Amino acid sequence: MLRITGGRVYDPANEVDGEVRDVCISGGRIVEEVTGADVRTIDAAGMVVFPGGVDVHTHVAGGALNFARAMTPENHRNAAKFTHSPELRAGVGGTTPSTFATGYLYAGLGYTTVNEAAVPVLSARHTHEELRDTPLVDKSCCVLMANNELILDLLEEGETERAKHLLAWHLWAAKGYGVKAVNPGGVTAWKWGKDAKILSEPVPGYSKVTPAKIISSMAAMVDELELPHPMHLHCNNLGAPGNIDTTIETMKVLDGHRAHMAHLQFHSYGGDDWDTLRSESVRLAEFFNEQPNLTADAGAILFGDSVTITADGPWQHLLYQLTGRKWGNLDVENETGCGVVPYTYKGTNMVNAVQWAVGLELLLLINDPWRIYLTTDHPNGACFWRYPEIIHLLMNADFRRECIEKLPDKALKRIHLPGIDREYTLSEIAIIISAGPARALGMPQKGHLGVGADADVVLYNDDSDRERMFGHPRYLLKGGEVVVEEGDIRKMVDGREFIVRPSYDDNIEEYLRPLFEQYYTMSFENYPVEMERLEGADIRECG
């Protein structure tokens, strides 16, 4: 049992805004009161108390990330190193940290829950193996569905109901938590070297299936199955100049269905080409503000080295042609693909400068912090361990102006950031890094400090240098265990994995089996991930 006393508590889900009050913990949960001689007290005077951070969109485990590790050993040679000790495993940080290091680095920011945003069913077993080796954080997975050809074939035939059962079956087979749609139709088109850029045009290989149809049908399926997390959507035309039209069109196509719009920064550009690229964050934010069915994460970029990893194969081919750097591509039979291209965002580059501004603009212009969350689409826009730099930029308009002054003149005409004075409050930061994403993920036990919540609690020094503050939590409690103390990781605990079991018609297996045997290359029995692969699975029944 434990009592945190004297800290200023920020718990926006329970409308607690910086009040000095006690937080009591027993049995891994937040409780009303603890008493007795064995209660440990942590004196949090001068500190702020937040619910543990929740990352709604990150790439930390599985085939694509591990492919990137193979491709970029040079990014790890000079990265942070973690020395093993009797409690901790060794590892490396950098752009694609090893699994143990990923757990330490997230804990080192005060994060306790992460959502791995892109998992193919075919290699989900691999993803879960890595997540098992990722300590200190709870985990969930979004499963790639919007280019699954067995589902698209059913949509082509108008068999939407059966497609829904197939989707539910796949989600359970992968032991996933949510449904991910990446460049709907575009990744399957990439299997023939093509893309799907226009929402109303049939996807190559189909006559009736369009990206719009995939988006609207799949969002409806997710709603009908009552999944806790809405469809997690990576729009078509990621990264392309002028893609604002596609993004707004996508929001219209959703027609009131719930959706989480991933890494919005990469989808908010005007202009016709790279020379005329400009920020369209104002237009996007104005439209988004009127769509209560939607949430989004920023996908902000920071200058420096990154490695881009996405299921969006055609975009990665273009990026390789633009940069001439390494290109990895891995198409996954019948389901999806992935591309890997190392990338360096440069402050002197006009396009990168606009991207940098757009990420911050969206965070500042979308008026409801409960619907926009802090992410960098790690490792695409920047590494997650750089989140504190973004928090500092959001909370300090003077610092932001100093940074804007260093941007190339060409970029200044194309962005809105210089005219924005808003500064985030601590409470708003608690929303965009914890309370909001927990709510979007549909995890009622996360992102707050009310009675019954998981005792994931982080204590920061109240420091005007917000980058230093959020990069160095004094204490972190995970499920009530003190894992970070005085800034050091003291204890290794394993996280849980959240999965859903949506209801589906059992007969769907009879439909699937012959198709699977025809189109796949492993035995049907070996396809679903066995429950034993997961450590501490927390199953939610739904639908």
Next chain:
Amino acid sequence: MGGKVTCTLGEVKNRADFIIYWGGNPADCHPLHFSRYTLIPKGKHVPEGRKGRTMVLVDVRETPSAKHADILLQVKPGKDFEVITTLRALVKNQPVDAARVAETGLTLEQLQDFVDRMKNARFGVLFFGMGLSMTRGKHMNSAAALALVAELNAYTKFVSMPMRGHGNVTGADVVMRWTTGFPFGVSMSRGYPRFNPGEFSTIDVLVRGDNDATLVLGADPGATMPQPAIDHLARTPTIVLDPKVTHTSRLARVHITTATTGISAPGTVYRMDEIPLPLKPILESPYPTDEEVVHRILEKVKEKPAWTPASYKEVPCA
């Protein structure tokens, strides 16, 4: 340049109409490859099966795989790099010197025809074996082959895949990457992973005699490694975990007989395309699994005093 443009084997089965095997003899070394994944199966978009596919075999000699090929391109030994470089030039319509091409054992007409077929393929795939990656030029050959395939994507869909060896070498590589960040050649001697192939790769460590004991798991280095490495294994304590007697177990101080993974022990094997397959045991074994033995060794190791700092430590960038 670098990277790899690849896919899982089912993509080849469902789509590939143009298949190249370079420097490998799958008929003998990967006997199920043709029938399960590449040539014979009726794929979703290749319903005709074998008739819908063209296979080109590139090798220095006529192997048993040749009778499965539609076209055989016999390259002079050691000239693979020159052939690939010529192909890359032809793909981009750059001029090449026919006399120099002739030194490779192939004619310019043959290579131009090859390039035309590659560009006209709907979905092409290049599998390359040790006849390319382990002969003159070695990793430069592999890099050139990977680059050729990447560049072909400006014209059509093309992928490549190295033909990985037997056993679970891919699985070892995959797990090393997620636990240490690096695929192989990792040293933990400073307490954190360092990667330097040529310095920390097993053969180099053994040949230099850097290590004072060796644990061998699922491998038989005594059969394949250079003599100085084998001598070092024999000279120092070597512990082998293996279901059967091997060259290495004969020279080892300790051989622990373990259950055969996949037959009497469960596990996971990663296919050459990095798709994990579960292994389900069909027989009981009186012997412990490799995993059990390693765990028991680890428990004993933990009883010894730790040699690294007791507290967590992050070493800043060099």
